Amino acid sequence: MTLRLTNTLTGRQGAFVPLEPGRVRMYSCGPTVYAPAHVGNFRSFLFADLLRRYLGWLGFEVTWVMNITDVDDKIIRDAGREGVPIGELTARYTSAFLEDAERLRMTRPDVMPRATEHVPDMVALIESLLATGHAYRTDDGSIFFRIASWPSYGQLAHIDPTQQRVGERVEADDYDKDDVRDFAVWKGPKEGEPSWDTAIGPGRPGWHIECSAMSMRYLGTTFDIHTGGVDLIFPHHEDEIAQSEAATGKQFVRTWMHCAHLQMGGQKMAKRTGNIERPADVYARGYSPRALRYALIAAQYRAPLEFGEDSLRAATAAVERLGNVLIALDAHRSDATGDPGFPALLGETRERFTAALDDDLNVSPALAAVFDLARELNRRLDAGTLSTADAQSAAAFLRDLDRVLGVMEEGDEALEPELSAMLDERAAARAARDWATSDRLRDELAERGVAVEDTKTGQRWRRLVEAQRG
RNA sequence: GGCGACGUACCCAAGUGGUUAAGGGGGAGGUCUGCAAAACCUCUAUUCACCGGUUCGAAUCCGGUCGUCGCCUCCA
Structure with a gap:
């Protein structure tokens, strides 16, 4: 089996063949750091993480780049409201993002470039667009990409640009473009906005240009995979393709991958509508980061995923089930003789796991294989037929x-330490067969959010989520 | 108006032409346990939104109907 991935460009699944054998270069659109990322954002990031992990697990040498957008309209707006420099605001939310990402066990990307640190790369790209006539200046010092100069515009989103419905908001646009569909690669300077003095004049970068500049800077003019949420297909990624390919004359990205939205109550999770939940909100209700991670990655990335209390509860139980079998296996000591068929059992699981993930990262059947193995292991553990x-x-x-x-x-x-002391006390009570004390301490620990279980090898504790507390 | 995704049990979610419709959660009963918990066992969709059609055979293919969601504008 080989890895097959769905490419938004073709709309189909195809065998994944990296540009350079054994090596994968991938880029993921990262956060705009003007607020803490919500769990919907993290679905997208963790989908990329899962892909990155699986590629590594398969033996590919992976270079993963995820950008941090640290200059844009909302950042400028919010920093203005607070009366602080944008760098102060973005530093705050960049570290918040990194903390959230780490708790969710997102693999640290090899490079996390900041837009503000790559203005020269963007300027160079824009210069070549200007030189080739794909971009033009307007009176206010802005520079736009001319969509009419790029016939294949619309190839990713599968749209015909001439059929685009252009809304009333055109008038609301502050910039003076030749064609309403044209997009800004550079925004002219404005009072109260940060501005860079560059060879193409003063101003600040447009949104799309940063991803083109930074991805090509670290991954080359053509690279293997670019990921993001479906909402980025148009116009963000479409624009990236146009400006990148117009500037280099080469294919920009070979495989585009987009994950569907996370939904809550049947609606897209989006900051705009306030239909959001942040990792911190989830943890505050007692759910663990790994349960949240599970809830976000347990379904195939291309299907919309329902998120909520039920999914978190199910994820908590699922993740504990897997953790429990590992604890039991680690503690297991037995005189039982080894089963000659045991390697085959593991091998079968591995095959199912790999076949599922090879099929466009279809996590559900992969997890089913893992759970089937867990049940079989527990069965043998219970029956005492598993050798050490x-x-x-x-x-x-x-x-x-x-x-x-x-x-x-x-x-x-x-x-x-206090709870730990209670556990010690309980162990002593049990040794003395003082069940009353033992049970009282168990109840007290439960009230403090810790469940205690008795096993052959002694007590075991774990944190309870809020919903489970008495 | 254009483009796209989707509708499988109480919830989440696999399966896309052919043995008993994965798996997780939840629920019911049982085993084990000082009592619990964990774990294990049994049960929990004769049926896949609805209506037609193709086929020896369809949840899976085709047509239609209804419904949901997303993108077309900042958006993971």
Whole structure:
């Protein structure tokens, strides 16, 4: 089996063949840092992360670039409201993003370029567009890409640009363009806005140009994969293609991948409508980062995904189920002899897992394979037929699959000393068969958000989500 | 108006021509346990929005109807 991915450009699934054998260059549209990212944003980022992890797991050497947009209209607007320089606002939300990303176990991209640090790259790109007549200046110092100069415009979104309905907002546009469909690659200077003095004059970059400049800067004029949410297909990515290919004369991106929206209550999660939830909101209700991660990656990326209390609860249980089997395998010691068929059991799971992910990152059947294995392992654990060595190889196997999923284990989490002391006290009470004390402490710990379970090898604790607390 | 996605059990979600319609959650019963929890076992869609058609055979293909969502404007 080989990896097959759906390419928005062709609208079909095709075998993924990187430009350079064994090596993948991919770019993902990252956050605009004017507010904390919401979980819908993270669906897109974690989809890219899953792809990046799977490519790495398959043995590809991956270079992953994710941009940080740190200058745009909203940033300028919000910084203005607060009366702070845009750099102060963007620094704040950049670190918030990085923290959220880390808690969600998003692989750290190899490069996270900032728009403000790549103005010269954008200027160079714009210069070549001006030189070739694909872009033109307007009186206010802005520069626009001329869509009429690019016949294949619309190839990604599969639209005919002449059929575009151009709304009333055209009048509302502050800029004076030759054609309403033309888009800004450079915005002329304005009072109260940040501005760069460059060879093409003063001003600031347009939105689309940053992704073209930064992706090509780190990945070359043609690279393998570019990801984003479906809402970026048009106009953002369409514009990126036009300006990049017009400037270089070469194909920009070979495979475009877009994930569907996260929905809440059947509606797209979007900041504009206020229909959003942020990672911090989810954690505040007691859900763990890995449960959130699971909830966001557990369905195939091209299908809209419903998010909410139910999905978080289900994700919590699913992720604990996987964590529990690992804990049990680690603790397992047995005189049972190894099963000669055991490697085949793991091999079958691996095949199902790989076949599913090879099929355009179809996570659901991949997870089904993992859960089927978990049940079989628990069965053998219960029956006492699993040898110590087999348990260990199963644990190592699951951890290997989790290099792709990143949901099976909680990070090392320390328990508060006070609660830890209660656990010790409870262990002592149990040793004395003092059930009353033991049960009282268990209830008290539950009230403090910690569940205690008794196993053959002693007590085990885990955090409870709010909904489970008594 | 243009383009696109989708409608599978109580919820989420696989399956896209042919054995018993994955998996997770939830629910019911049972085993185990000092009691729990975890885990395991059994049950929980004769049916895939609806109506026609093609076919020996369709959730899967075709046509129609209804419904939902998204993009066309900042948007992951």
